[in-house]
Amino acid sequence: MNSSTSSSSTKTALKFAAHFALFGVSLFVVLEMFFRFVLPACETPKGHMDNEYRVRNWDPDYRSEGTFSYGRYCAGQFRWRINSAGWNSAFEYLPAESRNQPLVAILGDSYLEGFYSDPDEHIDAILYELFEENVCFYTFGMSGAYLSQHVATCTYINDTYDPDIYVIFLNAKDVESSIQNLSGPHRYLHKIVKNEDGSYSDVFPNLQARPQLYDFVLRSSIIRYLRRNAQVLFAAGDGVVDVNANMAVVDANQIDEYSDIDSTDIETIETLESGARYMLNSLAGFEKHVIFVSDGPRNLLYAGALNVSLSADSRLIQELCLEYPAITFIDLMPTFEENFLENGREFNFPDNSHWNTYGNEVIAEALVNVINDHLDIDSRENGH
Amino acid sequence: MFLPVVFILYWLLQKGSLRLQNFFLIAASYAFYAYWDYRFLSLVIISSVVCYVAGLRIAKTTDQSRRKTLLIVSLVINLGILGFFKYYNFFVTSFSELLRSIGINGSVSTLQLILPLGISFYTFKVITYTVDIYRRETEPTTDIVAFLAFVSFFPTMIAGPIDRARNLLPQFLKKRVFSDPEARDGLRQMLNGFLKKMVIADNLAPFTDDIFTNYAQYDGLTLFIGAFFFAIQIYCDFSGYSDIAIGSARLLGFKVMRNFNYPYFSRDIAEFWRRWHISLSTWFRDYLYVPLCGKRPSRWKKASNIIITFAICGLWHGANWTFVAWGVLLGLYFLPITVIRTKRYLGMAGDGRILPSFREAGAMLGTFLLVLLAWIFFKSNSIGDAFDYMGTMFSHPYMHLEYSLYLPMILTSIVLLGLEWIQREKKFILQIENLPCAVRWSVYYASAIVLLVFGAFGSNEFIYFQF
Numbered sequence: 001m002n003s004s005t006s007s008s009s010t011k012t013a014l015k016f017a018a019h020f021a022l023f024g025v026s027l028f029v030v031l032e033m034f035f036r037f038v039l040p041a042c043e044t045p046k047g048h049m050d051n052e053y054r055v056r057n058w059d060p061d062y063r064s065e066g067t068f069s070y071g072r073y074c075a076g077q078f079r080w081r082i083n084s085a086g087w088n089s090a091f092e093y094l095p096a097e098s099r100n101q102p103l104v105a106i107l108g109d110s111y112l113e114g115f116y117s118d119p120d121e122h123i124d125a126i127l128y129e130l131f132e133e134n135v136c137f138y139t140f141g142m143s144g145a146y147l148s149q150h151v152a153t154c155t156y157i158n159d160t161y162d163p164d165i166y167v168i169f170l171n172a173k174d175v176e177s178s179i180q181n182l183s184g185p186h187r188y189l190h191k192i193v194k195n196e197d198g199s200y201s202d203v204f205p206n207l208q209a210r211p212q213l214y215d216f217v218l219r220s221s222i223i224r225y226l227r228r229n230a231q232v233l234f235a236a237g238d239g240v241v242d243v244n245a246n247m248a249v250v251d252a253n254q255i256d257e258y259s260d261i262d263s264t265d266i267e268t269i270e271t272l273e274s275g276a277r278y279m280l281n282s283l284a285g286f287e288k289h290v291i292f293v294s295d296g297p298r299n300l301l302y303a304g305a306l307n308v309s310l311s312a313d314s315r316l317i318q319e320l321c322l323e324y325p326a327i328t329f330i331d332l333m334p335t336f337e338e339n340f341l342e343n344g345r346e347f348n349f350p351d352n353s354h355w356n357t358y359g360n361e362v363i364a365e366a367l368v369n370v371i372n373d374h375l376d377i378d379s380r381e382n383g384h
Numbered sequence: 385m386f387l388p389v390v391f392i393l394y395w396l397l398q399k400g401s402l403r404l405q406n407f408f409l410i411a412a413s414y415a416f417y418a419y420w421d422y423r424f425l426s427l428v429i430i431s432s433v434v435c436y437v438a439g440l441r442i443a444k445t446t447d448q449s450r451r452k453t454l455l456i457v458s459l460v461i462n463l464g465i466l467g468f469f470k471y472y473n474f475f476v477t478s479f480s481e482l483l484r485s486i487g488i489n490g491s492v493s494t495l496q497l498i499l500p501l502g503i504s505f506y507t508f509k510v511i512t513y514t515v516d517i518y519r520r521e522t523e524p525t526t527d528i529v530a531f532l533a534f535v536s537f538f539p540t541m542i543a544g545p546i547d548r549a550r551n552l553l554p555q556f557l558k559k560r561v562f563s564d565p566e567a568r569d570g571l572r573q574m575l576n577g578f579l580k581k582m583v584i585a586d587n588l589a590p591f592t593d594d595i596f597t598n599y600a601q602y603d604g605l606t607l608f609i610g611a612f613f614f615a616i617q618i619y620c621d622f623s624g625y626s627d628i629a630i631g632s633a634r635l636l637g638f639k640v641m642r643n644f645n646y647p648y649f650s651r652d653i654a655e656f657w658r659r660w661h662i663s664l665s666t667w668f669r670d671y672l673y674v675p676l677c678g679k680r681p682s683r684w685k686k687a688s689n690i691i692i693t694f695a696i697c698g699l700w701h702g703a704n705w706t707f708v709a710w711g712v713l714l715g716l717y718f719l720p721i722t723v724i725r726t727k728r729y730l731g732m733a734g735d736g737r738i739l740p741s742f743r744e745a746g747a748m749l750g751t752f753l754l755v756l757l758a759w760i761f762f763k764s765n766s767i768g769d770a771f772d773y774m775g776t777m778f779s780h781p782y783m784h785l786e787y788s789l790y791l792p793m794i795l796t797s798i799v800l801l802g803l804e805w806i807q808r809e810k811k812f813i814l815q816i817e818n819l820p821c822a823v824r825w826s827v828y829y830a831s832a833i834v835l836l837v838f839g840a841f842g843s844n845e846f847i848y849f850q851f
Contacts, residue, residue: 009562009637013395016567017388023828030829031836039837072837225836232841 031222041225042069044115045082046215049188053156054204056142056188057086068115072230076349081119085160090119091128093138096162102375103136105157107150108169111295112141116354126364127371135375138163145189146171147317148178151282152190152202158286165374166283166290167367172311175276192275200278276316280324289326289374292317293367296333298347301340308333328370335366386416391635395562402559406533409556409636413536417501420542424500427465432535434461435510439517439524455518459511466507469500474703502542504700508667510535513549515671522550530556537638539629543622545643545663552640560637569817570634575831576814577627578839584800585621586840588613588793596763599773604781607773609790611756614763616797619648622661627812646732646808648755648801651747653717655729656755668697686722691715701762706770710761717754732808 035041043066048059060082069077085093096103106112106124114122124137131137138161140153150168157163171177180193180203191203217223226233283290294314301308310318310331321329336347339362347359355363390412397405418425438458442451476493483489513531516522525531534553535541595602595610602610626643633640643663650656657665676689691712698711733748734740740748757774764770807813814831816824 007399009560010395010398012564013398013562013567014392016562016564017392017395020571023825026825027829027832031832034833222836230836230841 028222032220035221035225039074039225040067040069040077041074041221042228043067043080043224044228045080045088047188047210048086049205050086050156053152053159054190055153055156056205057140058082058088060084060086069229070116070352074229076116076352078116079118080115087138087140088114088119089122089139090125091136091138093161094136095160099136101134101136102165103138103161103163104165104167104371104375105154105161105163106137106139106141106167106169107145107153107157108139108141109145109171110141110143111354112139112169113143114139114141116349116352117357117360121357121360123360123364126361127367130364130368131371135371142189144186146177147174147276147279148192148202149189151279154283154286158288163288165371166286166288167371168283168290168292170292170294170314170317173313175272175279175313175316178279179271179275181271192278194271194275198274200275272313272316273320276320280317280320280327284324284326287326289328290324291367291370291374292321292327292329293363294318294329294331294333296331296336298336298353301333301337302346306337308337328374330366330370332363332366335362386412386419387632387635394636398559398562402557403527403529405559406527406529406556409533409538410529410536413533413538413541416538417536417541421501423498424503427469427500427503428506428536428541429532431462431465431507431510432532434458435514435535436525436528436531438514440526442514442517443524451518455514458514462507462511466503469497469503471699471703473497478705505544505546506535506541508546508664509540509549511671512546512667513553516548516550522553525553525557527557537633539633539636539638540640543625543629544661545626545629545641546667547641547663552638555638562637565817566634566637569815570631572814572816573627573631573634573812575631575828576812577624577629577631578835579624579814579831580620580627580800581624582839582841583834584793584796585617585624587796587838588617588620589840591790591793592617592763596765596769596773599769599776602776603783603785604777604779605787606785606790607777609787609794611760611763611773611777612797613790613793615648615752615756615759616800618759618762619644620800642811646804648752649733649748649805649808650751651729651733651744652721652751653714653754654721656751657714657718664697664700668693672696683723687719690718690722694718705767706761706764709767709770710758713758713761714755717758734805734808 043063045058045060045064045066046062047056048062049056064082066080067077068080080088081090083089083092087093104127106127110116112123119125122139124139127137128135138157140157142149142153145153147168147170154166157166178192180191186205188205190205192200193203194200218227223233294310294317296310297308309315310333314331318329318331321327340346345358346356347362348355394405394408394412397408414425414428417428435458438454442454442458445451445454513522513524517524531553534549534556537552537556540547540552592610592614595606596614599607599610623644630640630643641663643661645659645662647656647660650659673689673693676692677686681689694711694715695708696711698707698709698714701707701710733744739745760773761767761770764773803813807815814827816827819827
């Protein structure tokens with residue numbers, strides 16, 4: 001083969017590569033359109049960290065509305081709306097002086113963050129209707145949050161909105177996750193740490209700003225689809241804020257989470273107990289009524305198991321609550337059980353343990369009486 | 385990113401010497417192999433050098449017995465490495481069990497051996513070189529760079545096709561010419577392979593794993609679906625890999641032999657073996673069955689050699705008696721064809737017609753069902769499990785279980801077979817170069833969407849990597 005043929009082969013090959021690159025660009029455009037309009041890739045707001053309280057919510061200036069979707073086929077699609085205070089809610093949050101209605105602050109993890117239902121179907125919106133628009137309900141959900149974070153969030157809420165009641169939703173390992181010695185530090189959540197003298201201190205999240213390139217890349221619907229819906233693309237690295245890290249995780253290990261801590265040694269049990277007590281003391285310090293609400297292993301219920309007990313962690317909180325008159329503990333499982341036996345409807349999505357709209361309704365109805373018991377609406381209406 | 389970078393550098397080097405371009409291919413191939421498993425790269429080099437030297441010596445020697453000795457030495461070294469890594473533990477434990485069954489108890493020690501990636505494939509590839517030289521069917525090369533590039537050629541090194549030295553090696557000895565239509569078709573073939581692997585095979589894997597693991601809990605219909613799914617899974621997995629390998633080789637200007645030719649449209653087992661894993665089945669025919677038979681074998685010698693060949697072919701797939709049983713069963717299917725000498729099907733079924741005749745359809749269905757039964761042995765953990773699986777399949781045919789979850793993949797499999805039938809005169813489904821540009825591009829875009837939405841991303845390795 002002479003040199004001119006070799007040169008011609010090289011040129012043709014490079015021309016081919018250029019054509020293929022052009023095709024790649026056109027393919028990128030087509031896929032971008034597809035994952036925007038046909039199968040809308042998951043959109044999420046941009047995380048924002050409050051400088052004073054170090055509480056993470058959403059940046060309303062970046063983008064205030066969008067569509068959240070989960071799963072490969074985007075089967076669940078829900079709108080989100082970030083209010084001016086940076087929370088996903090149908091309501092604008094007003095400070096105490098601008099409000100003439102009592103306020104119930106609802107705290108929780110991704111279940112309360114509200115991405116798995118439209119804003120008008122969140123628990124806060126349903127409760128607002130159930131209370132005939134006489135009580136304000138503000139939700140403060142944070143993906144992955146546990147009790148130590150809820151305590152920190154309550155400080156922020158107390159100073160900003162001065163609520164009448166706190167409703168705090170617990171997950172299966174709230175206490176264990178809160179203590180840094182047991183589960184390590186967190187990127188954006190508050191923790192507590194046990195000191196050498198047995199006392200506890202608060203640990204602020206070790207936040208690092210997310211690179212701007214990250215936000216830029218996530219503008220691509222293909223990238224968002226692969227990352228959020230298909231969950232196959234670049235997991236967030238340590239120290240980089242990934243506000244959705246726990247949000248779309250299908251809770252396949254839910255049953256395991258509710259198993260007892262059989263192997264835990266006495267020292268660990270004592271640490272858990274003293275840590276829980278420290279956090280309950282902090283909550284009691286706000287001098288507001290606190291209602292703990294414990295979810296449970298609903299999958300076991302659907303599989304036919306009845307009278308499923310609380311997780312060891314939740315049982316600990318339940319027992320300690322007896323020592324605090326201003327703290328009430330509610331186990332949702334009996335409500336779920338009764339409702340499921342009567343209606344046979346599930347409270348979460350078939351492929352995702354987050355509550356569906358029906359689940360939100362059932363939980364809201366279960367809370368009405370207990371909130372009413374601790375909220376003196378009549379006296380407030382009479383000017384007290 | 386590996387292939388685009390290699391593609392550009394490779395064709396840029398076209399302006400330089402052939403040796404430099406081949407040297408680059410060796411570097412790329414070794415890097416590719418090292419990425420998967422760097423520990424056994426030395427085995428590839430040993431195998432290559434042994435065969436290279438043996439090839440030169442065999443060609444230079446006129447003394448027939450010395451030629452034979454050199455060939456045997458080369459085969460012993462290559463098959464010895466393969467046998468040690470792949471079959472040592474298998475034979476030791478099998479021998480120990482045999483002794484125990486006749487009442488002799490002895491302690492045997494197995495080794496913690498890891499199967500080197502692609503060893504079965506490149507060993508068979510280099511054997512074709514020395515054997516062909518010994519048979520005077522090909523000339524040895526003095527260009528060691530070209531030879532090393534041939535053995536380690538990354539598209540085919542890990543899971544074939546097991547191309548013959550006489551077909552592939554000459555392509556390393558002359559400068560390749562870039563062909564735009566070939567490269568385009570190569571890309572289409574790669575896309576075809578990715579679709580088969582990621583959309584079909586990998587989505588079937590959880591079903592087949594579950595059904596074959598928990599077969600005792602299922603009824604016959606489910607077990608039949610499981611066997612059907614595995615038949616489709618292994619076909620899409622392996623032919624998908626072959627498509628990707630052949631397509632990427634075409635991008636670099638190489639023509640690698642075809643490995644699959646719509647095997648599930650075969651009308652008898654002989655035709656199936658001419659269409660399934662062609663590079664391996666012809667290897668066993670040319671390098672084992674034909675030498676075993678010698679000149680003018682009797683029918684019974686042929687029959688026994690068929691069983692031996694198929695049993696060894698089964699064993700090639702893995703160190704487990706299930707693979708041997710799979711091979712022997714296929715050999716038994718094959719026997720009547722050899723003994724009775726039935727009509728040999730050469731063309732494709734439904735030749736010149738849209739649909740097959742009833743007779744052809746019946747023959748295809750019958751062949752498919754026979755192959756399906758054999759796959760049960762291939763997939764099961766033990767021969768006992770395979771018999772239990774079949775026993776349950778026939779003893780509890782229907783138990784009103786939940787079958788609807790299998791429906792999407794059943795439909796997908798039917799669509800695949802339908803598209804293959806339509807395109808059976810082509811080498812692969814996406815060989816659509818004659819369609820209008822707009823249609824072709826729509827197909828590419830749609831394929832990309834299907835890959836992203838329905839493709840199973842993750843760590844599903846190709847099944848044949850373990851062989």
